[in-house]
Amino acid sequence: MKPWNFKQLLFTLGASVAIWLILATACLLVGSGSGGFWPVNPVIRQIRFETVLMASLVGAALAMAGVVYQSILQNPLADPYLLGISSGASLAAYLWRFPFLSAAVISAIGGALSQQAFTFAGAIAAVTIVFSLTGVRGRLEPVTLLLVGVIVNAVNASIYLLLNAINRDLPGSGGPLTFLVGGIPTSLDPGQKQAAAIVIGVSWLILLWLSGQLNVAVLSEGEAMSLGVRIHRLRWIALIVSSLATASAVAISGPIGFVGLVCPHLAKLFVGQDHRKLLPVSTALGAGLLAVADAVSRKLAGQSAVGTQLPVGVLTGLLGGPFFLILLFQSRRRAAA
Secondary structure (H helix, E strand, O other): OOOOOHHHHHHHHHHHHHHHHHHHHHHHOOOOOOOOOOOOOHHHHHHHHHHHHHHHHHHHHHHHHHHHHHHHOOOOOOOOOOOOHHHHHHHHHHHOOOHHHHHHHHHHOOOOHHHHHHHHHHHHHHHHHHHHHHEEOOEEOHHHHHHHHHHHHHHHHHHHHHHHHHOOOOOOOOOHHHHHOOOOOOOOOHHHHHHHHHHHHHHHHHHHHHHHHHOOOOOOHHHHHHOOOOHHHHHHHHHHHHHHHHHHHHHHHOOOOOHHHHHHHHHHHHHOOOHHHHHHHHHHHHHHHHHHHHHHHHHHHOOOOOOOOOOHHHHHHHHHHHHHHHHHHHHHHHHHO
């Protein structure tokens, strides 16, 4: 395992921030009206600025979680959405809105962190179910993992639709699309925004610290130990931290799919397999990709053929679905070869 190169780290971080700034600035110029120029109205400017920041925060969390899942599970198809983790977190975020549950959690934890903690519990529960049903003698079968993830997604969606049909008057519950595809919220409390930003930021710093060790995650326990890496501890820490970041993002946006699948593969085209470079670049691409999807959604809302702002999860699904099929086809072809 090569040591850290401080100059290379600074260059990678600088390039990643530059990528995000370019994409985010372009998204600020896009609105539902014609022209796409910088809005004169300060209220519209503020709303657009906050929306771009929220989309970037959620996209960054999902992308960095995708990097970790694909590394830890040694599966290029791994993604928080496909593994059922996003739906588990989203269902928990919905259950948190029930007054008797939220009151109990708030009294124990307090403030906006109560929603983050409750959502994290849902994500961990989904991870536990998926891994316990797919693990055979300590090994995880990739195809079985995806199949169980799809089943967990379907079960969570069914539970949500049942509860939503019974409790339509639940405050802030939204419609079924809120759970099924996710979107960028515009009416969050400041505490919810700050809690999500803090949790995701701290999670990213921890994963960046571990990124050098993630390069040996594909090795056996003996080979990793010879390099000074306790592989089992690394996998569990990375898994818990990435699930925490996913839960924080899903708590405010719902389960937005395929960002964690697409961005790591796009980043590999630029920086290769080194996770010290892959993690920051993929995070920047995730932040930019979801901000672009939100900008496209705003632009489509101004078209007469659409007439409404689509949830960004719809657009990421249209992008990620074909991408997933291509990756699946390539994986099966390599396995056959």
